Every structure is written in structure tokens, then in C-alpha cells.
Amino acid sequence: MAQLNAKIPEGPLAQKWTKYKASVKLVNPANKKKLEIIIVGTGLSGAGAASALGELGYSVKSFCYQDSPRRAHSVAAQGGINAAKNYQNDGDSIYRLFYDMIKGGDYRAREGNVYRAAEVSNQVIDHFTALGVPFARDYGGTLDTRSFGGVQVSRTFYSSGQTGQQCLLGAYSSLNRQIKKGNVTLYPRREMLDLVLIDGKARGIITRNLITGEIERHSAHAVILATGGYGTIYYLSTLAVNSNPSAAWKAHKKGAFFANPSFIQIHPTSVPQLNEFQSKLTLMSESLRNDGRMWVPKTKGDKRPANDIPEDERDYYLERRYPTFGNLVPRDVASRATKERCDAGFGVGETGLAVNLDFRDSIKKLGKKVIASRYGNLFHMYKTITGIDPFEEPMRIYPAGHYTMGGLWVDYELMTTIPGLFAIGESNFSDHGANRLGASSLMQASGDGYFIIPVTINNYLSDEIRTGKISTDRAEFEAAEKDSVERINKLMSIKGKQNASSFHKKLGKVMWDYCGMVRNEEGLKKALVLIEELRKEFWSDLNIPGTEAELNQELEKAGRVADYFEVAELLVTDALNRKESCGAHFREEYQTADGEAMRNDENFSYVAAWEYKGAGEPHILHKEELHFEEVEVKVRSYK
Amino acid sequence: MKLTLKIWRQKNAKAAGGFVTYQMNDVSPEMAFLEMLDALNKKLVEEDKEPIAFDHDCREGICGSCGMYINGHPHGPVPAITTCHLSMRFFKDGETVWIEPWRAKPFPVIRDLIVDRTAFDKIQFAGGFISINTGGAPEANLIPVKKEDSDNAFDSAVCVGCGACVAACKNASAMLFVSAKISQFALLPQGRIEARDRVRSMVEKMDELGFGNCSNTGACEAECPKEIKISNIARLNREFYKAY
Ligand SMILES: Cc1cc2nc3c(=O)[nH]c(=O)nc-3n(C[C@H](O)[C@H](O)[C@H](O)COP(=O)(O)OP(=O)(O)OC[C@H]3O[C@@H](n4cnc5c(N)ncnc54)[C@H](O)[C@@H]3O)c2cc1C
Ligand code: FES
Numbered sequence: 001m002a003q004l005n006a007k008i009p010e011g012p013l014a015q016k017w018t019k020y021k022a023s024v025k026l027v028n029p030a031n032k033k034k035l036e037i038i039i040v041g042t043g044l045s046g047a048g049a050a051s052a053l054g055e056l057g058y059s060v061k062s063f064c065y066q067d068s069p070r071r072a073h074s075v076a077a078q079g080g081i082n083a084a085k086n087y088q089n090d091g092d093s094i095y096r097l098f099y100d101m102i103k104g105g106d107y108r109a110r111e112g113n114v115y116r117a118a119e120v121s122n123q124v125i126d127h128f129t130a131l132g133v134p135f136a137r138d139y140g141g142t143l144d145t146r147s148f149g150g151v152q153v154s155r156t157f158y159s160s161g162q163t164g165q166q167c168l169l170g171a172y173s174s175l176n177r178q179i180k181k182g183n184v185t186l187y188p189r190r191e192m193l194d195l196v197l198i199d200g201k202a203r204g205i206i207t208r209n210l211i212t213g214e215i216e217r218h219s220a221h222a223v224i225l226a227t228g229g230y231g232t233i234y235y236l237s238t239l240a241v242n243s244n245p246s247a248a249w250k251a252h253k254k255g256a257f258f259a260n261p262s263f264i265q266i267h268p269t270s271v272p273q274l275n276e277f278q279s280k281l282t283l284m285s286e287s288l289r290n291d292g293r294m295w296v297p298k299t300k301g302d303k304r305p306a307n308d309i310p311e312d313e314r315d316y317y318l319e320r321r322y323p324t325f326g327n328l329v330p331r332d333v334a335s336r337a338t339k340e341r342c343d344a345g346f347g348v349g350e351t352g353l354a355v356n357l358d359f360r361d362s363i364k365k366l367g368k369k370v371i372a373s374r375y376g377n378l379f380h381m382y383k384t385i386t387g388i389d390p391f392e393e394p395m396r397i398y399p400a401g402h403y404t405m406g407g408l409w410v411d412y413e414l415m416t417t418i419p420g421l422f423a424i425g426e427s428n429f430s431d432h433g434a435n436r437l438g439a440s441s442l443m444q445a446s447g448d449g450y451f452i453i454p455v456t457i458n459n460y461l462s463d464e465i466r467t468g469k470i471s472t473d474r475a476e477f478e479a480a481e482k483d484s485v486e487r488i489n490k491l492m493s494i495k496g497k498q499n500a501s502s503f504h505k506k507l508g509k510v511m512w513d514y515c516g517m518v519r520n521e522e523g524l525k526k527a528l529v530l531i532e533e534l535r536k537e538f539w540s541d542l543n544i545p546g547t548e549a550e551l552n553q554e555l556e557k558a559g560r561v562a563d564y565f566e567v568a569e570l571l572v573t574d575a576l577n578r579k580e581s582c583g584a585h586f587r588e589e590y591q592t593a594d595g596e597a598m599r600n601d602e603n604f605s606y607v608a609a610w611e612y613k614g615a616g617e618p619h620i621l622h623k624e625e626l627h628f629e630e631v632e633v634k635v636r637s638y639k
Numbered sequence: 640m641k642l643t644l645k646i647w648r649q650k651n652a653k654a655a656g657g658f659v660t661y662q663m664n665d666v667s668p669e670m671a672f673l674e675m676l677d678a679l680n681k682k683l684v685e686e687d688k689e690p691i692a693f694d695h696d697c698r699e700g701i702c703g704s705c706g707m708y709i710n711g712h713p714h715g716p717v718p719a720i721t722t723c724h725l726s727m728r729f730f731k732d733g734e735t736v737w738i739e740p741w742r743a744k745p746f747p748v749i750r751d752l753i754v755d756r757t758a759f760d761k762i763q764f765a766g767g768f769i770s771i772n773t774g775g776a777p778e779a780n781l782i783p784v785k786k787e788d789s790d791n792a793f794d795s796a797v798c799v800g801c802g803a804c805v806a807a808c809k810n811a812s813a814m815l816f817v818s819a820k821i822s823q824f825a826l827l828p829q830g831r832i833e834a835r836d837r838v839r840s841m842v843e844k845m846d847e848l849g850f851g852n853c854s855n856t857g858a859c860e861a862e863c864p865k866e867i868k869i870s871n872i873a874r875l876n877r878e879f880y881k882a883y
Contacts, residue, residue, distance in 0.1 A: 051773065066696060066704060067704070068757070068800065070760075070763075071696055071703060071704050071800075073697065076701050087780065125779050130769065130771045130776035130782070131768070131829075132792075132824055132827050134789050134827070137784060137785075137790075138786065140783070141783030141784055141786065143780060159796075162701070162797060165799075166796060176760075176763045176764045179764045180765065240696040277667065277674045278671075279677055282698075387728070454773065497685055499681050499685070545687050545688055551651075551749060551753070553690065554684060
């Protein structure tokens, strides 16, 4: 049985990365050009990696399913990006950022990886600033910061409510420079259908050209997946409608272990579902909780307009339950507290599945202008969607599926259990444990792409300098292409009635109801039955009009939905296995008398890495025990 | 609501296209415009007909994927929003809605409402960057920038690259798009160093790709979902003249 080796360097935490860098094997500049690297994904992690590796002189091939790399879903991040600069002199440091992430992740992340993410965070801000990313500034001309949930310092750099867009356009610009130089070749509107292994090593991918339908083979000496998260498993989520787990899942089926799949963050503040046709949920950034207060009426079923409810009849439930952190508790805590109030009948709006996020007091204190400068575009977006002006009335918000802490298992070098296959950004599992703190994903994705993978990949590639170009005529490519074509044919030939989205929607509801914010054994077991039923229905009643040899969005979607069923099953299996509550994973059976999560460190202080054993076979669980040398493992409290 | 949709259908770049009429009988004013198209597509698939192809991804107005003419306006009749943010509450019962792809020579139709906008990327490859290697950046606060300049740079940088400006322009000019990037970098000290080469390369590429000239009608500014100002074009012109 495969053994997990995280390859964490020896030595004190603060010196691990420095020591690693000093001892890692390097590739001679003359040899780099001969080595090819495939990078799937052009979000912050993928575009960052492609730029940095191109700058080093490697031959990079960059893929995305959108028409342009600039549209990867990193573009939608709103609130900000963390760094341990301590510009505010408020006691921040690399150690504190590391500590906040370990605690925020409910002690389910690796110390070594998290410390390194904190360590490179400052370089990320320097780099983006130099690339011309217009971060918010103070009157003196220096960079401004704000606070995010789960921390007591102000370390979040931002560009209004469009930080992801600005950072991604920065990464896109550095990518463009490498494209112009010829170091990176771009393959847009391509979907990765499979990973190709030769002698156990990742050597290429099979893609579908989304315009012509052509199936293509691409080879390389190493493959990096930067394909983002799978929060769309709930159908309605804050992710892009086309975000999907397929690339990671195909790699999983070829031998890459999948870690902690059930750790999915439900974000507390999204525009609630307004109707049954809805195709996505729009996030209202966590940064709003800096100046917005969350409340519900003290009286059940109070249907008065929010502004008519007097102060003493409002329940600011986060401030009440968590006086120290108040509205800035971490996301998992805020989401559950909101669900608790709504389930108890105190929710507002038509459906009762919403709470108020009120800016009245901040507007009174700071003035409309200041609030507009901080959140202008978010207020505008909210008004566009709902028709309600947050300057006049509180926003109505509700939790939504948002971020996947789980993902492909990687070691310290960000390599998966398949040699030569790496995973970076949201597609890996490594830095956020059971819950991610706000503004730490842009930081991690950028850090992975720009500063970590360009170092660690050398250790692998230094042994590849004699390999030579890898031919796509090899039998392994032939076989992988055949599998992909067969699957497409299978999907096309079902010729039932329903479109792929209808199945996705039904699956999403099952996952939200039984494997969402709270979970229990009975519900999870029921989910497994329902998923299987739906899967059968899918494979007998799906319809895809048109042909596979042309642009066919129904076929694209169907391939992804087929994978969702398998991902969903593993997700529920993982949630069943973890008989404890930690971070975003809340099992009703394991909670304290006052409804807080109850961890079980004795039995579950491990990363659950699942191995695929073939269709219909149960997955095998591998445990990577977590060792905490630097921090004391405590009950997480924000009270 | 009942709506009559007249939608441009075109099988591929080479095929001839034409309008096809669809009757929608139960459109809710709460739907988003693209959700209305989703509902139509669901129905079409159930009837084993090919659904309407259109680009979309984030559905929250930031990725720039979506875009179509709706009743003659890029992104529809409501100012300052992308198609994905357009709500059906802006339409009337019984209305006929005309839906077409961007019409511009440098953006050939790929299928139905999807066009090829890679020309935009090519302009950015030509010079839309600051040449700095990873690891070579100075400490961020060593580059102070006046707040006003930084805020103005941000206002230019919010362009989503959807192509509405080109589609709105009778000359299919890409000046608003190009000027937004030029302005962002021209306003920042980091960007000044390469300003001259950047403006030359980007404008040259823009001309080469067949985008037309700006004749100051301002349609681009009026239709831009992100309210990018035409004053950016004035700055582009100044930068351009300075570069020669
Ligand atoms: C609405 C929203 C707001 C957020 N706000 C913040 C914030 O304020 N701060 C913060 O730190 N984090 C935030 N996050 C999280 C953060 O944005 C993401 O985790 C991060 O940007 C992910 O980057 P990535 O590079 O891993 O992937 P992505 O940016 O998601 O990119 C994925 C890439 O993979 C490609 N791809 C996927 N599958 C395939 C395939 N099969 N074939 C080919 N290509 C494929 C896509 O084309 C795309 O280029 C937010 C997330 C959302 C959804
Ligand atoms: S779908 Fe992203 S902007 Fe409309």
C-alpha cells in the first residue's frame, strides 16, 4: 500500500523553507528550455506559475476552458489578500499569520506548509504592486489595509471590492509578457479530459478543443493542475457556473489521492436565493462585516420592514454569542449561527432564509462617502440584483457554498501522489485545514504559483534533463485518448430527455440538504442512496443534442456532471468517516451544549487522503497524522 | 410574462446565420436574462433541438465572458451592467426581444451568440504588462503613489474585456479597451518606465488586427458595463503623440 510522505524539511519551523531552498536541486538554465511543463488553469495560481516558470526559461503550455486566461474565477474574489507586512504596527508578523491560519483551520492543516504560505505572503504583495496592481492607498501614498474575519489585526490588502480582478489582471499581464517572449504557449477554450501517465509519471494530458470538438494530445515533463475548487457541487454557489472538479477528479482516478474532500466552506454572506430558476449565488464580501452588523428580530416571525424595528428589539446574534470577535468571527462560525437563527424561525424576508447585514450605524459614524469608497461596487451589485439600496435598508444575506479546503493531496513540494503531477491553488488541500480564513486564498494561490512551485518543481525536473521530448504517439496517449472518446460517445448515445443542468440542480440540492452546513450520519447515508439513484437516472435519461465534433456546451456540462456524481459520493464518504466536528465540517452528533463544534483530536487529527481503486470499488483511506510542534492545540474559541 | 425572442442562430464561423423566433410563455420578472436563456435551452434540449450557445461564466459581472446585443444595445437596455446582471424585470409582458452576437469584423462569430475575442488578448500580449521578474520587486511601500493617481488607475483597470465598446462602435474601434490599460499604467510610477514602447506596440497591434479608428461619438462609453470613461482615450492619444 502506498505510504504518504509529506517531505516536510527537518529543522525549526521558521527555517524550513530557507533550508529547503538552499538544498533543493536546480536545473541548469541551458537545460530549462528543453523541459516542457503543462499548466492547467490560469487563475492566480496557474497564471502565476506559468509566468514564473516562463521567466525561468522553461517551455510552458498553459490551458484554460475560458476564451481568455483573464476570466479564471480568481477574477471574482472581492474582499482582499492577506500579507504579514505589519504596516499598521498592530502586532502582526509571519508567525501570527501562520498561527491565525492554523487556528482558523481548526488544527487540521500542516504546520510546515502554512508557515511557508505566510512567509511568502509579503513577496506576493511586493510583486503585485510592482506589476501595477492598484491596491487601495492612504493619503501619504502607502498601501492601505483592512480587517477580515477570525483575526485581530489589519493585514488585508484590497482594491475596492475587486481585489481578485485586480490581482488576476496583474497575473494575466505577467503571463502576457511570457507569451510575447515565446516562453509560454496559450491554449484557451480547452478542457482537460484526462491525465496521461507513462511509467507511473505524469507525462501529458488529453484535451477537447471546445470550438471544434477535436480531441488533442499534449505532452510534457511535468503537469501542474491549477484548476480551482469544486464548490459547484451544490449547484448554487459563489463559484463560476462552469467551475468544475473534473480535471482534479481525472487525476484522482489515475492515482492522485484526494484529501479531505468534505471540507467545504459555506460563506456566511451571499445574496439569498430569490427564485427557483437561479443559476448562481452572488457573494457579498466578508469585508462588509467590518462595518456591517448582522441581526435578526428578537421576535419570531416579526415581518416589519427592518428600519421599523427599534434597536432593543434587534438581536445582534454574533455580537451576543461571540463578544470578543463579534461580527468578525470566522466564516464557519458565522454561517452556522445564521442557520441556527433561521432554523429557529427568526429569519427575515419572504422565505425566512435570510438575515440582515446592516450598515446604518457605520454610515452614521463614518458618513456615506467613506462607506461608498470601501464597498461602492458591492452596494451597486447588491442593488442591481435585488433592487434594494443598502445605503437605505440593510442587505439581506444567507450562507452559500464557497470554497473547497479539500483537494488533491500534495506534499511539501506541492506534488501529488503521482510523480510529476503537481497541484496548486484551490485545487490542492494543503493550507487551510478544515476552514479557510478570509483573504488567505488569493494569498495562497499566488504564493503557490509565483514563489513555491518555481522552486520545488526543480527538484523533480532536475532528474528529467536526459528524458528528451515525449512523443504523443506513445501507446499511453493513444489509450487515454480512446478512453476520452469512448466516454463522450457514451454520453452522446444516451439520448434521453433531460439536460445536464437539471441533474446538476437535483444533485446540488441533495448535497446542500445532507452534506452542507450541518451533517449527521442518517442524512449522509440517505445522501449516498439519493446520489446513486440520480446517477442511474443521469446515465439513462440525459440528452445532448448536436454532435461531439463541434462546439457543444451541453456535452461540456454533461461530462462535468458525470464527474460530480463520483465526487459527491467521495465527499459524503469522507464526511461519514470523520466522526467529529471541526471547522466547516459540523456533525450534529459532535457538538457542545451551547452548539459549538467538538473536535476529536485523539482519533481525527489526520488528513484523510483517499485512494481510488476502480469503478464500483470502495475508496481506501490513508491517514497523514498531523504533528503540531509549534502551536498548542486548543479548543478554538472566538467568544 | 410572455415574450417573443428573435435570436441569431449560426452553426459555425462559415455558415450563414439568421434570426429564429422563440415563444416564451412563463418568464418571471425575477429571472436574470441568462436564466431566461437557460430555461429556453432546457426546453430545447427536451425537444431534442440544439440549444443556444452563449458565453458566460461568473454570472456576477466580473469575468467579462457574457455579452450580446439585446434590442440593439450591447448588454441590453440598462446602463452600466453586463448581460449576466440584466434582470427580466426590465422587460414588458408581450415584448419582442432581439438577441444577437457582437457585430464587429475583428470578432468573428464562432456559433450563435459566441464570438472570437482573442484579438483583445493579442493586444495585451503586445504590451499590456510591466516587465518585472518574480522575486525582483522592491518592498511595496518603496513605491509610494498618490492616492488620487492610484484611484484613477483603478477606475481604468476595472475593464472586464467583454468587447461591448467594440460592438457599440460603428468603426469597431478598440480605443476604449486599449486606453483603459494604457491609462492604468500611465498613471502609476511603475508603469511610466515602459510607457513609450507600450503605447506604440499596443496601438500598432490594434491597427494590425483590423480595429477601426475612433471618431469620438462616445458610443463605447455609453455602453460600457464598467463605465470606463472616454477621457481614457484622450490620455491614450497624449501618450501616443509623446511616444513619437
Ligand atoms: C466570489 C468569490 C469571492 C472570493 N473572494 C476572495 C477574497 O476576497 N480573498 C481571497 O483570498 N479569496 C477569495 N476567494 C477565493 C479565491 O478567489 C479562490 O480560491 C482562488 O482565486 C482560486 O484560484 P485558483 O488559481 O486556484 O483557481 P481559479 O482562479 O478558479 O482558476 C481555475 C482555472 O482552471 C481552469 N480549469 C478548470 N478546470 C479545467 C479543465 N478541466 N480544463 C482546462 N482548464 C480548466 C479554468 O479555466 C481556470 O483558468 C473568493 C472566491 C469566490 C468564488
Ligand atoms: S458571466 Fe461573467 S461578466 Fe457576465
